[in-house]
Amino acid sequence: MKEILHIYIRVSSETQSQDGFGLDVQEEWGRELCEKIGFTPVIHNEGSAKSSNDNLEKRPVLMELLSKMETGEIKHIYVYNNDRLSRNQQTWGLIRYKIKSNNVLLYSGKNTSPQDLSDPTQDLIFGVMSEISIYDNLLRRDRLTSGKFKKVKEGGWMGGPPPYGYKNVDGYLVVDPVESKWVIRMFEDYLRGDSTGDIKEMLMSNGVLTRRGRVKFSLGSIRNIIGKNTHYNGSYIVTDRSRDEVISCNCPPIVSPKLYIDVRKEFKKRSYKESGRIKEGRELGEYLTKEFLRCGHCNSSFGVRVNPNQYRNHYFCRGKENEWNNSGNDKTIPCKNRVRSIKIDQTDKVIWESVCDILENSHIFKETFKDTIEETEMTSTKSKTVSKKNTKRLKEIKSDIEKIQGYKTTNISQNIIAELPENQLRDLLGKFDDEISKLRVEQETIELEQKGISEKNNWVDWVKMFGKNMEDLRSPETTFNDKKKMLKSIINSIIVLSDDKTSHRLVINLSVNWWNDNLSWTYKTNKDGKRIKDGYILDQGEDVFTTDWINTKKN
Numbered sequence: 267m268k269e270i271l272h273i274y275i276r277v278s279s280e281t282q283s284q285d286g287f288g289l290d291v292q293e294e295w296g297r298e299l300c301e302k303i304g305f306t307p308v309i310h311n312e313g314s315a316k317s318s319n320d321n322l323e324k325r326p327v328l329m330e331l332l333s334k335m336e337t338g339e340i341k342h343i344y345v346y347n348n349d350r351l352s353r354n355q356q357t358w359g360l361i362r363y364k365i366k367s368n369n370v371l372l373y374s375g376k377n378t379s380p381q382d383l384s385d386p387t388q389d390l391i392f393g394v395m396s397e398i399s400i401y402d403n404l405l406r407r408d409r410l411t412s413g414k415f416k417k418v419k420e421g422g423w424m425g426g427p428p429p430y431g432y433k434n435v436d437g438y439l440v441v442d443p444v445e446s447k448w449v450i451r452m453f454e455d456y457l458r459g460d461s462t463g464d465i466k467e468m469l470m471s472n473g474v475l476t477r478r479g480r481v482k483f484s485l486g487s488i489r490n491i492i493g494k495n496t497h498y499n500g501s502y503i504v505t506d507r508s509r510d511e512v513i514s515c516n517c518p519p520i521v522s523p524k525l526y527i528d529v530r531k532e533f534k535k536r537s538y539k540e541s542g543r544i545k546e547g548r549e550l551g552e553y554l555t556k557e558f559l560r561c562g563h564c565n566s567s568f569g570v571r572v573n574p575n576q577y578r579n580h581y582f583c584r585g586k587e588n589e590w591n592n593s594g595n596d597k598t599i600p601c602k603n604r605v606r607s608i609k610i611d612q613t614d615k616v617i618w619e620s621v622c623d624i625l626e627n628s629h630i631f632k633e634t635f636k637d638t639i640e641e642t643e644m645t646s647t648k649s650k651t652v653s654k655k656n657t658k659r660l661k662e663i664k665s666d667i668e669k670i671q672g673y674k675t676t677n678i679s680q681n682i683i684a685e686l687p688e689n690q691l692r693d694l695l696g697k698f699d700d701e702i703s704k705l706r707v708e709q710e711t712i713e714l715e716q717k718g719i720s721e722k723n724n725w726v727d728w729v730k731m732f733g734k735n736m737e738d739l740r741s742p743e744t745t746f747n748d749k750k751k752m753l754k755s756i757i758n759s760i761i762v763l764s765d766d767k768t769s770h771r772l773v774i775n776l777s778v779n780w781w782n783d784n785l786s787w788t789y790k791t792n793k794d795g796k797r798i799k800d801g802y803i804l805d806q807g808e809d810v811f812t813t814d815w816i817n818t819k820k821n
Contacts, residue, residue, distance in 0.1 A: 268304060268305055268306045269304075269305045269306070269341070269342055270305065270306050270307075270308050270340075270342065271296070271299070271300050271303070271305035271306065271307055271308070271342045271343075271344050271373065272308050272310055272331065272340050272342065272343045272344065273292075273293065273296035273297070273300075273307055273308065273309050273310065273343075273344045273345075274310045274312065274327070274328065274331060274343060274344065274345050275289050275292040275293055275296070275309065275310070275311050275312065275345075275346070276289075276292075276311075276312035276313070276314075276325075276327075276328075277289055277313070277314050289311060289313070291346070292345075292346040293309055293311075295346045295375070295376060296309070296344045296346065298376070299344060299373060299376060299378065300344075302378050303378050305342065310327050310328075310330075310331060311327065312325060312326075312327040312328060328361075331343065332361065332364045335364050335365065335368040335370050336364070336368060338368070340370060341369070341370055341371065342370070342371050342373065342380070343365070343370055343371075343372055343373070344372075344373040344374065345372070345373075345374050346374065346375060347374060347375065362383065365383055366383035366384060369384055370383075418504050418513055418515055422437045422438055423437055423438055423439050424504055424515075427477065429491075429495050429497045429498075430445055430449065430477065430487070430491060431445045431446045431448075431449040431491075431497075431498065431520050432445070432446075432497065432517070432518075432520075433445075439497070439517040439518065440518065441518045441520060446520045448469065448472075448474050449491060449498060449520050449521065450520065450521055450525075451468070452465050452469075452488065452491055452492055453492055453498075453521050453525050453526070453529045454525070455468060456492050456529055456532065456533070457525065457528055457529050457532055462485045462488045462489055462492075463485065465483075465488050465492075466482065466483050466485060466488060469483050470482055470483075489533075492529055492533060493529075493530065493533035493534075493537075497517050497520075498519060498520045498521050498526060499519055499521065499523065499526040500516060500517060500518065500519030501514060501515065501516050501517065502514075502515050502517060503515070552746050553570055553581075553610065553614075554614040554617070554618065554746065554749060554750060554753070555581075555613060555614050555617050555753065555760060556568055556569075556570055556581055558617075558753070558757055558758075558759050558760040559581055559613075559759075559760050559762055560759055560760070560761055560762070561583040561584075561585055561601050561606075561761075561762055562761040562762055562763040562764075562773065563585075563601035563604055563763070563764075564583065564585035564601045566583050566584040566585040566601075567584055568581045568582060568583060568584065568762070569581070569582055569584050570582075570610070571607070572610070579609060579610050579611065580607040580608060580609060580610060581607070581608050581609075581610055581613060582606055582607040582608075583601055583606040583607070583762070585601050585606070601764075603766075603767065604764040604765070604766065604767065604770075605762070605764035605766070605767055605768075605769070605770045608762065608770060608816075612816065613772070613816075616772065616813055616816060617753070617760065617772060617774065617813075618749060618753075619740075620772075620774060620811060620813055621752065621753060621756065621757070621774075622736065622739050622740050624756075624776070624780055624781050624811055625736065625739070625780070626736045628780035628781070628783055628807070629783050629784065629785040629804055630778075630779075630780050630783050630804055630806070630807075631780055632732060633804060635731075635732050635735065636732070652715070653716060656712045656715060656716050657716075659708075659712060660709060660712055660713070660716075663705050663706075663708060663709045663712075664709070666705055667702055667705050667706065667709075670698055670701055670702055670705075671702065673698070674695070674698045739752070755777075756776055756777055756778050756780070757774060757775070757776060757777065758775045758776065758777050759775045760772055760773065760774050760775065761773040761775065768817065769815045769816060769817050770815070770816055771812055771813055771814070771815055771816065772812070772813045772816070773810060773811075773812050773813075774810070774811040774812070774813070775809065775810055776808075776809040776810065776811065777809070778809065779806035779807050779808060779809045780807055781807050781808045781809070781810070781811045782807040782808050783804065783805060783806055783807030784804070784805040784807065785802050785803075785804055785805075786802060786803045786804075786805060787799050787801075787802045788800050788801045788802060788803060
């Protein structure tokens with residue numbers, strides 16, 4: 267029975283597979299050697315494995331060969347060059363030990379004589395040659411790295427695909443006129459309040475394709491563009507790890523410095539890590555208040571547990587979970603003997619109703635609502651102001667018409683314009699008439715507006731509109747997104763406090779001072795000596811609202 271020669275083939279890069287040392291060449295050399303020595307070939311193809319990550323975990327075929335060496339299944343192994351096994355000194359030391367300790371004969375190149383590492387002389391020569399091979403590899407890599415970073419220092423591109431918005435022209439980054447337009451649009455939309463999801467939809471609706479020709483940008487690539495890549499501001503950092511050197515490189519900017527800085531601030535502000543929120547990996551539902559909740563005893567954020575089969579529908583304090591993650595054991599945490607889980611539906615309902623109570627009783631919110639209505643609608647208060655303004659303007663128009671008619675009549679009667687040529691006279695009189703016509707059109711428009719103001723049934727009662735607005739907010743028809751938008755506009759955080767395991771309170775930290783704000787009337791004395799109201803002053807309230815105790819029992 268013929269001996270088996272196990273032929274191990276590998277390339278360390280795509281270029282190596284094309285420069286004469288590819289897998290097919292290595293296999294051909296191995297088979298030719300088998301014919302010369304009369305062995306049966308068995309091919310073990312590792313494929314492409316980068317020498318920069320030369321560790322056994324990423325070399326499953328070689329791992330299997332080493333394992334079979336230990337069991338005695340392999341006694342002869344072939345590589346076209348010893349560096350196919352490894353160029354890493356530490357990894358190569360382990361492979362050499364396995365070959366030597368299991369009395370495996372190593373063939374390489376076209377040499378029919380194997381290397382027997384159990385022989386001291388051959389082991390010494392093999393060790394020296396291996397060290398030279400490793401040294402040669404380090405020099406070659408150092409030359410390649412030096413050349414690349416020298417080019418970078420001179421303003422060239424380091425290699426690889428350029429960031430979206432740029433193209434590589436003769437080794438230098440140049441702004442792509444088409445892609446850069448959408449980069450600017452992404453920055454502008456994000457600063458206006460659009461989410462990365464909104465930007466994704468915007469790009470798709472405009473038919474913008476990714477570099478790979480796909481119709482959908484990933485959210486990660488959009489986040490990289492607006493929140494991570496510094497190229498768009500005109501610079502980027504490259505690290506030469508072999509020399510522990512950091513190189514600052516310049517490139518053409520795409521967005522203005524102000525837009526770049528503003529977007530970065532907004533990106534940091536919205537990030538979960540910065541705000542202390544934790545994003546759930548895969549939330550199957552919509553949760554109204556989870557992102558605001560924090561434990562008042564251990565300052566942990568709240569997560570979600572939903573399992574209908576186990577009657578779970580809770581927001582829960584992550585304090586215990588965080589302790590396990592940070593220390594590997596369950597230490598005593600401040601909220602251990604307190605409420606750590608609160609009902610989702612109950613909590614969302616209490617917080618939403620509390621916010622509605624705050625808004626409905628806030629004088630400042632009412633004033634804001636009134637100002638908004640008065641900008642577009644006619645109210646009782648606005649009607650008085652507009653009517654007074656219109657009356658004054660009608661008097662001015664009447665006076666202007668009388669003056670112009672008087673000038674026209676006086677000039678003609680005094681023959682001041684009678685001596686003018688007929689065409690000039692006609693033009694001058696026409697200008698008098700045109701001005702009078704414009705004033706009369708304005709007069710008619712204002713008189714119609716005054717008529718509408720005088721009819722009270724056309725007025726808008728902002729107080730009733732405010733009441734209707736609050737009814738709409740409390741209505742079951744109010745959408746989740748509308749509620750979420752309202753909460754985000756006035757809430758910073760919500761602290762969960764508990765004294766025991768049966769009840770808790772919620773401390774709502776507002777971004778506005780609308781709770782318990784105050785309206786104070788001002789007075790003046792009229793001609794008759796009577797004291798009458800002369801307006802009011804709004805005093806800011808508190809920015810913290812605390813709910814009553816909430817029972818957390820299942821029933």
